[in-house]
Amino acid sequence: xxxxxxxxxxxxxxxxxIRAEALSAELKAGKKLNFDKVVFCNIGNPQQxxxxxxxxxxxxxxxxxNPELLAxxxxxxxSKLYPADAIARAEVLLKNIGSIGAYSxxxxxxxxxxxxxKFIESRDGYSANPEHxxxxxxxxxxxxxxxxxxxxxxxxxxxxxxxxxxxxSATISLVDAAPIPYYLNEEENWGLSTEDLKKxxxxxxxxxxxxxxxxxxxxxxxxGQCLSEQNIREIIDFCHKERLLLLADEVYQTNIYMPxxxxxxxxxxxxxxxxxxxxxxxxxxxxxxxxxMIGECGRRGGYFECVNIDEGVLEQxxxxxxxxxxxxxxxxxxVDLMTNPPVEGDASYAKYKSEIDGIFQSLQRRAxxxxxxxxxxxxxxxxxxxxxxxxxxxITIPQKAVEAAKEAKMAPDAFYSMAMLDAxxxxxxxxxxxxxxxxxxxxxxxxxPEENLFDGFCSKIEDFHKDFLNKxxx
Amino acid sequence: xxxxxxxxxxxxxxxxxIRAEALSAELKAGKKLNFDKVVFCNIGNPQQxxxxxxxxxxxxxxxxxNPELLAxxxxxxxSKLYPADAIARAEVLLKNIGSIGAYSxxxxxxxxxxxxxKFIESRDGYSANPEHxxxxxxxxxxxxxxxxxxxxxxxxxxxxxxxxxxxxSATISLVDAAPIPYYLNEEENWGLSTEDLKKxxxxxxxxxxxxxxxxxxxxxxxxGQCLSEQNIREIIDFCHKERLLLLADEVYQTNIYMPxxxxxxxxxxxxxxxxxxxxxxxxxxxxxxxxxMIGECGRRGGYFECVNIDEGVLEQxxxxxxxxxxxxxxxxxxVDLMTNPPVEGDASYAKYKSEIDGIFQSLQRRAxxxxxxxxxxxxxxxxxxxxxxxxxxxITIPQKAVEAAKEAKMAPDAFYSMAMLDAxxxxxxxxxxxxxxxxxxxxxxxxxPEENLFDGFCSKIEDFHKDFLNKxxx
Numbered sequence: 001x002x003x004x005x006x007x008x009x010x011x012x013x014x015x016x017x018i019r020a021e022a023l024s025a026e027l028k029a030g031k032k033l034n035f036d037k038v039v040f041c042n043i044g045n046p047q048q049x050x051x052x053x054x055x056x057x058x059x060x061x062x063x064x065x066n067p068e069l070l071a072x073x074x075x076x077x078x079s080k081l082y083p084a085d086a087i088a089r090a091e092v093l094l095k096n097i098g099s100i101g102a103y104s105x106x107x108x109x110x111x112x113x114x115x116x117x118k119f120i121e122s123r124d125g126y127s128a129n130p131e132h133x134x135x136x137x138x139x140x141x142x143x144x145x146x147x148x149x150x151x152x153x154x155x156x157x158x159x160x161x162x163x164x165x166x167x168x169s170a171t172i173s174l175v176d177a178a179p180i181p182y183y184l185n186e187e188e189n190w191g192l193s194t195e196d197l198k199k200x201x202x203x204x205x206x207x208x209x210x211x212x213x214x215x216x217x218x219x220x221x222x223x224g225q226c227l228s229e230q231n232i233r234e235i236i237d238f239c240h241k242e243r244l245l246l247l248a249d250e251v252y253q254t255n256i257y258m259p260x261x262x263x264x265x266x267x268x269x270x271x272x273x274x275x276x277x278x279x280x281x282x283x284x285x286x287x288x289x290x291x292x293m294i295g296e297c298g299r300r301g302g303y304f305e306c307v308n309i310d311e312g313v314l315e316q317x318x319x320x321x322x323x324x325x326x327x328x329x330x331x332x333x334x335v336d337l338m339t340n341p342p343v344e345g346d347a348s349y350a351k352y353k354s355e356i357d358g359i360f361q362s363l364q365r366r367a368x369x370x371x372x373x374x375x376x377x378x379x380x381x382x383x384x385x386x387x388x389x390x391x392x393x394x395i396t397i398p399q400k401a402v403e404a405a406k407e408a409k410m411a412p413d414a415f416y417s418m419a420m421l422d423a424x425x426x427x428x429x430x431x432x433x434x435x436x437x438x439x440x441x442x443x444x445x446x447x448x449p450e451e452n453l454f455d456g457f458c459s460k461i462e463d464f465h466k467d468f469l470n471k472x473x474x
Numbered sequence: 475x476x477x478x479x480x481x482x483x484x485x486x487x488x489x490x491x492i493r494a495e496a497l498s499a500e501l502k503a504g505k506k507l508n509f510d511k512v513v514f515c516n517i518g519n520p521q522q523x524x525x526x527x528x529x530x531x532x533x534x535x536x537x538x539x540n541p542e543l544l545a546x547x548x549x550x551x552x553s554k555l556y557p558a559d560a561i562a563r564a565e566v567l568l569k570n571i572g573s574i575g576a577y578s579x580x581x582x583x584x585x586x587x588x589x590x591x592k593f594i595e596s597r598d599g600y601s602a603n604p605e606h607x608x609x610x611x612x613x614x615x616x617x618x619x620x621x622x623x624x625x626x627x628x629x630x631x632x633x634x635x636x637x638x639x640x641x642x643s644a645t646i647s648l649v650d651a652a653p654i655p656y657y658l659n660e661e662e663n664w665g666l667s668t669e670d671l672k673k674x675x676x677x678x679x680x681x682x683x684x685x686x687x688x689x690x691x692x693x694x695x696x697x698g699q700c701l702s703e704q705n706i707r708e709i710i711d712f713c714h715k716e717r718l719l720l721l722a723d724e725v726y727q728t729n730i731y732m733p734x735x736x737x738x739x740x741x742x743x744x745x746x747x748x749x750x751x752x753x754x755x756x757x758x759x760x761x762x763x764x765x766x767m768i769g770e771c772g773r774r775g776g777y778f779e780c781v782n783i784d785e786g787v788l789e790q791x792x793x794x795x796x797x798x799x800x801x802x803x804x805x806x807x808x809v810d811l812m813t814n815p816p817v818e819g820d821a822s823y824a825k826y827k828s829e830i831d832g833i834f835q836s837l838q839r840r841a842x843x844x845x846x847x848x849x850x851x852x853x854x855x856x857x858x859x860x861x862x863x864x865x866x867x868x869i870t871i872p873q874k875a876v877e878a879a880k881e882a883k884m885a886p887d888a889f890y891s892m893a894m895l896d897a898x899x900x901x902x903x904x905x906x907x908x909x910x911x912x913x914x915x916x917x918x919x920x921x922x923p924e925e926n927l928f929d930g931f932c933s934k935i936e937d938f939h940k941d942f943l944n945k946x947x948x
Contacts, residue, residue, distance in 0.1 A: 003796060004789050005622070005623050005793075006790060008793065008794070008797070018789075021579075043577065045576050045577045046576075047572070047575040047576040048572060048573070048576035048577065049571035053575045055542070058539055058540045058541075058542070059540055061539045061540075062536040062537070062539035062540035062543070063536070063792050064531045065530075065532055065535045065536035065539055065804075066533055066535075066536035068529065069536070069555060074555060077551055077554055078555075081551055081552075081555075082552055085856070098521070098522060098524070098593055099521035099524075099527065099772070100772050100773075101521040101527045101769060101770040101771060101772050101773055102519050102520075102522035102771055102772060103517065103519045103522065103771040104772055105495075121561060137774070137798070138613060138798070138799065139803065140797070140798050141798060144797075144798070148648075149479055167541070169799060170797045171797065174622075174794075174797075197685050205576035248825060251697060259609065269744060271488070290577075295575060295798070296575040297575060297576055297577040297911050298573070298575050298577055298578060298800065298802065298803035299574075299802060299803070300611070300800075300802035301806075309504075309725060316480060319479075319482065319597040320479060322646045323482070323614070323618075323641060323645065323648075324611070324612070324614050324615060325771070325774075326772065326774075326806055328611065328802045328804065329772035329773070330773070330774065330802065330804045331802055332537075335781070351694065394484075394645050405524070447838060448639075459647070
């Protein structure tokens with residue numbers, strides 16, 4: 001077996017979730033545990049925790065699945081089950097797709113790429129070229145392709161934030177490139193400074209690495225910060241000076257919980273606003289149907305847009321995409337719906353808006369509630385979530401627990417998280433899975449449990465934390 | 475950019491199809507060409523050529539997309555649009571899946587893996603373990619993962635048939651392993667002998683390659699042969715002696731056009747029938763929802779089953795699958811439907827059976843018709859398709875055309891295929907994209923054009939071929 005395969009670590013689905021699955025199976029088999037349900041907070045998977053899908057989106061996709069419903073003889077019945085705009089949208093999609101059971105263009109259905117381009121144009125105020133947009137199976141597969149293409153040999157370095165989403169470290173490890181870490185500053189709500197970036201790239205180059213790209217996750221995962229426009233400009237300027245390709249993971253672009261103080265700025269918009277000097281700055285931006293208020297994770301829909309990328313590279317990207325034939329067509333349809341939702345005047349607009357707003361406001365409330373729960377606990381501090389779906393609290397772990405962890409051959413934060421799982425059924429991911437400053441300990445938890453269960457969820461964590469401290473108090 | 479990326483070749487979506495797309499766009503824009511439609515015979519994509527999807531499958535998947543239809547208040551209307559067994563199946567699936575918008579288990583939904591295991595058991599008469607089954611995004615992604623895992627360094631060799639499906643050569647090239655070709659014998663209807671395998675592995679080893687696996691495609695692509703049970707035994711014995719992992723691409727297992735003379739035997743069934751001596755022979759078998767009579771290519775559904783694979787390797791496969799989170803859930807649902815279709819007594823059985831039989835018989839007729847069209851042409855010989863969706867005729871190209879090809883900087887078979895595309899709108903793939911014995915020329919064409927247009931399709935090819943020969947006759 002390839003040694004790189006063994007080296008790869010992927011904590012979001014690592015030891016903790018595997019144990020959580022096993023516990024879940026034990027409960028199903030009737031075993032009595034300290035809890036009656038495992039709560040999977042290890043992964044941003046809203047519909048697993050009963051978030052309702054957007055009605056209009058599912059209506060359209062179900063009609064695309066079964067075009068026979070659109071036959072004239074079914075129309076009368078159909079109109080009792082489906083709003084007119086869902087029917088009309090399905091017809092437009094099917095006309096442009098043909099059958100959803102056929103392989104599509106390897107870059108994705110041209111009509112949908114055109115809609116994505118319009119969405120980007122209206123978001124940013126700058127034109128977008130459908131030929132520079134690639135539909136993908138979730139954002140992950142696009143990230144994997146880009147990192148693979150960038151890695152010419154083992155001396156290639158790719159800058160990643162610490163803490164980071166382990167897709168990046170895992171993929172970099174898989175292709176045998178070198179991660180060049182730069183640290184987010186917890187004291188400044190996980191902000192980053194260009195001094196830190198400079199220090200990081202210098203260290204990478206001193207170590208003989210050919211640093212080629214910088215990964216930025218905005219809003220942050222696992223950290224939840226939203227970058228200011230000024231900060232984004234500085235990052236772009238840094239990449240431009242250092243000739244780095246910018247890989248902007250912007251999958252949480254609508255999970256923005258302080259829209260006045262911390263609105264979302266796309267890297268593309270900021271880059272294009274910076275004028276002529278930056279016109280050769282390369283940027284790839286990733287988006288997904290899995291996050292936002294949509295949460296259609298199982299769909300595996302997404303896209304990336306290439307900005308200022310050489311035509312020769314685009315051709316190679318097309319060729320590599322072709323080997324996997326095409327992204328799944330229902331995921332592509334969901335990308336169309338995400339970027340082209342009902343608008344004012346459409347029959348489904350009011351319902352769509354109330355569903356989106358309802359999910360958004362609830363996420364906002366839960367983010368605040370969970371942060372305040374964590375901050376009320378002895379030895380825990382937690383930054384507010386400006387965006388995304390996670391909190392990344394810092395925990396002070398008593399020396400006795402550190403020793404117990406050592407005996408159990410676990411990192412202290414993994415030990416703490418495992419104890420939480422066993423006591424409460426709540427599955428979080430230890431900070432060591434994302435990277436953290438040496439000597440600090442964290443865990444990542446989503447704030448996705450259902451709102452009507454949220455107080456119970458918080459108090460279970462509180463009780464566990466108190467018991468844990470009492471057990472291991474120095 | 476990684477140099478391996480540039481080296482990769484993928485002809486099924488190469489220069490010919492790119493030109494075919496361009497011609498198709500010109501036609502749409504109103505340009506007059508020698509034909510009024512491009513016919514994509516370069517890829518096994520039945521629904522692109524208007525093959526109808528299986529009604530029951532689409533009914534179930536549309537209900538899974540829109541579970542609101544299943545609410546009590548909709549039941550009466552629903553029963554007028556959907557048969558009872560489709561409704562019942564959707565309910566069972568949703569109960570076991572939860573929301574199709576959630577990430578599933580990274581190996582695929584356990585309930586569906588159990589159904590796949592039952593399907594394999596009833597096909598082969600030997601038990602199958604759901605834990606050894608991985609659902610994938612089409613067969614391709616499974617193949618890519620297995621080849622990646624096998625390749626420890628650049629000295630690793632993987633045996634592949636020539637001609638082969640270019641997924642194999644492209645993936646091997648991408649991970650920098652070495653393809654070790656073994657030749658199929660055109661004179662014996664693309665059969666293979668263990669002598670040829672022995673010769674091939676010896677040559678690979680002489681060249682310093684650590685040969686680790688053998689890829690077999692049965693029924694063959696692009697060649698369409700079905701292996702006899704005796705031949706499969708010999709191949710297994712060869713792999714056992716040489717300690718090779720067997721990668722069996724069995725995606726065409728139901729595209730069997732001479733079921734009496736050449737039935738399908740799965741490698742697993744034959745392996746397990748060979749007894750104790752072979753109990754450590756490693757085998758991975760791939761299947762897909764894209765082929766057969768289903769043709770749900772855009773769905774990206776598939777699975778692979780691991781037989782006699784070490785637990786440690788299975789764990790690594792699970793970890794690597796986790797990085798991409800999960801295969802898309804609608805693809806997984808299609809795998810469930812493929813392996814667990816309506817049975818006698820179900821409301822939808824009669825319709826299901828008549829659809830499957832209709833597609834099958836039509837494919838059988840078209841395979842015969844196209845082969846006889848090719849064989850009637852001067853300088854063309856073509857083996858019958860025992861299976862799969864393709865013919866791979868051999869063409870004698872006149873010296874004058876070979877010279878013209880040289881001037882155009884094309885391989886002679888690519889030159890011929892390009893001329894066919896320009897004259898008729900029919901897009902095939904030159905044999906050079908699959909590999910062929912030196913000095914021979916071929917092309918691959920699907921026999922998927924609609925049956926009511928098939929005579930016209932054949933006569934267009936006939937006319938073109940005559941004109942081509944007249945133009946370049948030596």
